[in-house]
Amino acid sequence: MNLHRLYSIGLCAAVCLSLSGCANKSEKPNDVRDIVTPSVSEENSKITQSAPNDAVNSAGNISAGTAQNSSVSEINSESGQVPSSSSASSAVSSTSSNSAESSEHEHSYTANTVEPTCETQGYTVYTCSCGNRYTDNFTDALGHSYTQSVVNPTCTNGGYTLNECTRCGTKTMDNYTEALGHSYSKGETVAPTCTASGYTTYVCKNCGFSYNDDYTGATGHAWGNWSVVTEATATSTGKRQCECTRCGEIRTETIARLSDSGNFADEVVTLVNAERTKQGIAPLTARNDLNEYAQLRSTEIVSNFAHERPDGASPLDYVMSLSGVMRSGENIAWGQSTPEEVMNAWMNSDGHRKNILNPDFTLIGVGCFESNGRKYWTQIFAGN
Numbered sequence: 321m322n323l324h325r326l327y328s329i330g331l332c333a334a335v336c337l338s339l340s341g342c343a344n345k346s347e348k349p350n351d352v353r354d355i356v357t358p359s360v361s362e363e364n365s366k367i368t369q370s371a372p373n374d375a376v377n378s379a380g381n382i383s384a385g386t387a388q389n390s391s392v393s394e395i396n397s398e399s400g401q402v403p404s405s406s407s408a409s410s411a412v413s414s415t416s417s418n419s420a421e422s423s424e425h426e427h428s429y430t431a432n433t434v435e436p437t438c439e440t441q442g443y444t445v446y447t448c449s450c451g452n453r454y455t456d457n458f459t460d461a462l463g464h465s466y467t468q469s470v471v472n473p474t475c476t477n478g479g480y481t482l483n484e485c486t487r488c489g490t491k492t493m494d495n496y497t498e499a500l501g502h503s504y505s506k507g508e509t510v511a512p513t514c515t516a517s518g519y520t521t522y523v524c525k526n527c528g529f530s531y532n533d534d535y536t537g538a539t540g541h542a543w544g545n546w547s548v549v550t551e552a553t554a555t556s557t558g559k560r561q562c563e564c565t566r567c568g569e570i571r572t573e574t575i576a577r578l579s580d581s582g583n584f585a586d587e588v589v590t591l592v593n594a595e596r597t598k599q600g601i602a603p604l605t606a607r608n609d610l611n612e613y614a615q616l617r618s619t620e621i622v623s624n625f626a627h628e629r630p631d632g633a634s635p636l637d638y639v640m641s642l643s644g645v646m647r648s649g650e651n652i653a654w655g656q657s658t659p660e661e662v663m664n665a666w667m668n669s670d671g672h673r674k675n676i677l678n679p680d681f682t683l684i685g686v687g688c689f690e691s692n693g694r695k696y697w698t699q700i701f702a703g704n
């Protein structure tokens with residue numbers, strides 16, 4: 321019914337427009353007629369002849385909704401207004417296109433359904449081959465379908481709950497918890513050694529992470545006494561060593577070649593007794609242990625020319641520990657190259673001469689050690 325009404329109006333508009341402004345002159349039917357009459361071609365004269373007034377009236381009747389369509393259409397075509405009529409028709413359709421097109425065919429829609437997702441709506445698009453389309457059948461978004469997995473915190477990493485959508489794979493995390501931190505307990509304690517620090521290891525009970533702390537310094541070696549491995553001779557060096565009583569490490573030193581020191585020592589004893597004899601004092605007896613000690617002292621005074629052992633003790637302490645010794649003395653010298661030279665130097669020095677001529681001494685040991693071309697001399701005196 322609506323379609324029919326609109327259709328009628330459309331025709332009416334077409335007629336009005338073809339009459340070039342009927343609205344303005346609708347109040348003057350005569351004017352309308354005047355316009356129609358000149359526009360009708362000569363060929364169509366019989367139409368105007370047959371019913372010029374009817375024609376005009378028919379037009380007016382049609383607009384009023386009466387059924388005289390055929391007459392109207394004839395007027396349109398015969399008045400040469402078909403092109404303008406169609407343009408008028410299109411003008412009408414542009415103001416009411418759907419309705420106008422609806423008149424042309426029954427839409428045949430093809431449905432194209434878009435499924436809903438976790439986050440977007442579903443819907444169906446209906447499309448007609450004419451291009452007409454509309455959207456309908458909306459469905460709600462599905463929402464995510466999460467499965468949860470709990471990740472526990474560790475010493476160094478926080479924990480959380482992982483939500484993963486089984487449909488779309490979207491992942492979110494929540495329920496964060498802080499890292500636990502390490503939980504240490506005291507582990508192995510390593511004692512210091514001669515050369516390495518001691519320490520205690522602390523181990524995390526949960527993850528096994530460990531660190532060392534409570535360091536104690538290395539103790540340093542505890543050297544024992546020197547022992548001669550190879551005696552030095554006049555033609556070859558000797559070797560002596562001592563061992564750390566804690567770690568067993570062995571320190572080795574070379575004993576210098578004796579060169580002529582053996583003979584020199586004997587010559588010094590001879591010269592000492594010659595001086596004593598001159599003064600009417602009993603000669604001294606050379607004793608082997610005193611000779612060895614005097615030789616050791618000659619090596620020691622190379623680096624420390626003093627009446628002092630490397631450990632700071634008096635050199636006479638050792639002498640006094642020997643059997644039968646109640647008193648003792650020591651002379652040292654360096655730089656003299658012969659027994660005569662060194663005896664000359666000592667005899668010209670009061671303190672040294674007193675030792676050489678001391679009547680309370682009965683034993684002597686002499687050492688001579690050469691280092692860097694210089695000779696280091698030692699006399700050890702002892703008495704009981």
Ligand SMILES: [Zn+2]
Pocket residue numbers: 425426427428448449450451452
């Ligand atoms: Zn259609």
Ligand SMILES: [Zn+2]
Pocket residue numbers: 438463464465485486487488489490
């Ligand atoms: Zn999802």
Ligand SMILES: [Zn+2]
Pocket residue numbers: 475501502503524525526527528529
């Ligand atoms: Zn840990």
Ligand SMILES: [Zn+2]
Pocket residue numbers: 514540541542564565566567568569
């Ligand atoms: Zn050691």
